[in-house]
Amino acid sequence: ENMREDSLNEETKCLISSLPSHKDFLGKQLYNYQGCWYYPNTLQGVLNFQKGFKPQETDIILASFPKSGTTWLKALTIALFERFNNTSSSNHPLQSDNPHGLVPFLEMSLYHKTSTPDLTKFSSSPRLFSTHMPFHTLQAPFKDDSSRCKIVYVCRNVKDVLVSQWYFRCAYLGKEVEDKSILESSFESLCSGVGYFGPFWENVLSYWRGSLEDPQHVLFMRYEEIKSEPSAQVKRLAEFLGCPFTEEEHGSLDKILELCSLRSLSSMEINKTGKTSNNLNHSSFFRKGEVGDSKNHLTPEMETKIDMIIEEKYKGSGFKY
Numbered sequence: 001e002n003m004r005e006d007s008l009n010e011e012t013k014c015l016i017s018s019l020p021s022h023k024d025f026l027g028k029q030l031y032n033y034q035g036c037w038y039y040p041n042t043l044q045g046v047l048n049f050q051k052g053f054k055p056q057e058t059d060i061i062l063a064s065f066p067k068s069g070t071t072w073l074k075a076l077t078i079a080l081f082e083r084f085n086n087t088s089s090s091n092h093p094l095q096s097d098n099p100h101g102l103v104p105f106l107e108m109s110l111y112h113k114t115s116t117p118d119l120t121k122f123s124s125s126p127r128l129f130s131t132h133m134p135f136h137t138l139q140a141p142f143k144d145d146s147s148r149c150k151i152v153y154v155c156r157n158v159k160d161v162l163v164s165q166w167y168f169r170c171a172y173l174g175k176e177v178e179d180k181s182i183l184e185s186s187f188e189s190l191c192s193g194v195g196y197f198g199p200f201w202e203n204v205l206s207y208w209r210g211s212l213e214d215p216q217h218v219l220f221m222r223y224e225e226i227k228s229e230p231s232a233q234v235k236r237l238a239e240f241l242g243c244p245f246t247e248e249e250h251g252s253l254d255k256i257l258e259l260c261s262l263r264s265l266s267s268m269e270i271n272k273t274g275k276t277s278n279n280l281n282h283s284s285f286f287r288k289g290e291v292g293d294s295k296n297h298l299t300p301e302m303e304t305k306i307d308m309i310i311e312e313k314y315k316g317s318g319f320k321y
């Protein structure tokens with residue numbers, strides 16, 4: 001769906017003819033806009049967003065590189081705000097829709113086809129949106145300081161992202177994971193930086209710098225830390241989002257962690273059977289959710305090459321992972 005060119009408007013067709021382009025491993029054309037690679041339809045969504053999005057100070061945007069824990073961050077954020085509504089577990093929003101339906105992507109969903117989407121279903125505050133765009137591209141509509149909203153970025157170890165991407169791609173291409181060709185092409189694309197939403201390191205560093213410059217508005221989280229100290233990290237998230245846990249709220253944090261666990265989310269009916277608006281099975285967003293699973297799949301040579309590239313790219317940034 002995102003790879004097709006048929007919904008591009010004339011302005012975009014003209015723009016893309018001047019952009020650097022490259023074929024991906026399936027032979028689909030990628031275009032580089034503001035340092036990031038997109039398929040044409042996603043680029044149209046980015047442009048629509050930059051043209052039409054009117055931020056509100058109370059908005060919250062959840063950002064990530066694909067396969068870094070986006071679904072988990074969405075579920076946790078929904079659950080943090082939902083706790084004030086006293087919903088019973090059977091009519092919780094997470095039971096009726098997948099986190100990606102509840103927190104839609106700006107460029108791949110809301111603004112995919114129009115610069116003036118109907119946002120009336122976001123009548124209650126805060127409005128929750130998500131994105132894979134790099135920070136500087138997302139910032140375009142935020143020129144005015146009063147409209148600065150809160151952005152939460154989740155980052156994950158690049159090797160685990162690669163393995164997660166491989167499984168995800170096999171699922172939607174209908175390929176067996178035993179077919180290592182998808183792993184190899186995903187590896188090449190990750191290393192070269194030329195891939196959907198790549199380069200990985202530019203995405204991460206853009207938000208890392210954003211969080212250093214404006215910690216009030218940009219929170220940088222790590223998947224591995226949410227796994228190893230979930231309570232502390234979700235408290236940190238709640239404080240940042242302006243809805244901290246109080247002394248009286250006995251057990252509500254534990255309930256949220258349990259509700260949003262991979263086991264709980266993936267066993268919900270909606271996530272076993274549903275599909276997203278762009279036809280991905282909800283179930284494909286839930287797999288193992290482990291730290292270091294890449295060790296089981298990447299060769300030592302692949303690991304060394306990725307380590308070297310990432311070290312080189314992060315050099316001088318002060319960023320460690």
Ligand code: A3P
Nearest residue numbers: 067068069070071072164261262286287288289
């Ligand atoms: P694995 O493929 O390593 O299992 P994204 O949400 O950005 O698409 O990332 C998907 C990754 O997050 C997958 O990693 C998936 O299993 C993991 N994930 C999804 N829901 C999760 C949850 N509730 N807790 C922990 N990890 C989760």
